Amino acid sequence: MTSTVEVKGASLDIAKLAGAALLLIVGIFAFYYFAPWSALLRVLGLLVIAGAAVAIALQTEPGRALWQFIADARMEVRKVVWPTRQETIQTTLVVMAMVVVVGLVLWLFDTVLMAILRFLTGQGG
Missing domain, CATH: 1.10.287 (Helix Hairpins)
Known part of the structure; x- marks a missing residue:
């Protein structure tokens, strides 16, 4: 060929x-x-x-x-198949709520770790 x-x-x-x-x-x-x-x-x-x-x-x-x-x-x-307006609003609200929840969990985790670090290093009141 x-x-x-x-x-x-x-x-x-x-x-x-x-x-x-x-x-x-x-x-x-x-x-x-x-x-x-x-x-x-x-x-x-x-x-x-x-x-x-x-x-x-x-x-x-x-x-x-x-x-x-x-x-x-x-x-x-x-x-x-595009989502309806109601589905879009509901999904957006769920995403916003999860962002707040994850933000709070990360803030709490950071606070606990910082308290442990201050305790171990002897810093803080």
Whole structure:
């Protein structure tokens, strides 16, 4: 068996990703170069350039894989059974109560250990 490696597609993907990165760098440079201009115009220009860079990056194999991953993640999030408001409130109250209880237990443990340490070292009243 022989396997062939597709070098042409990979090099084209690298060129597209490099172009997208260069476009972002140029956009950031332009954002600061045109500092005297309106901030709104600079932000809009940067958003347009960033959108173009993302569009170019999504035309590559890694870009398509990332987009597929995002789509799969959204589909999985839709399958989640989210708790009701009442369940969320009850769970939050239980967590807050346990934080207080554990805090008190740790404080008591610290106090007892400190008293033992003071007794053993002869410090304190």
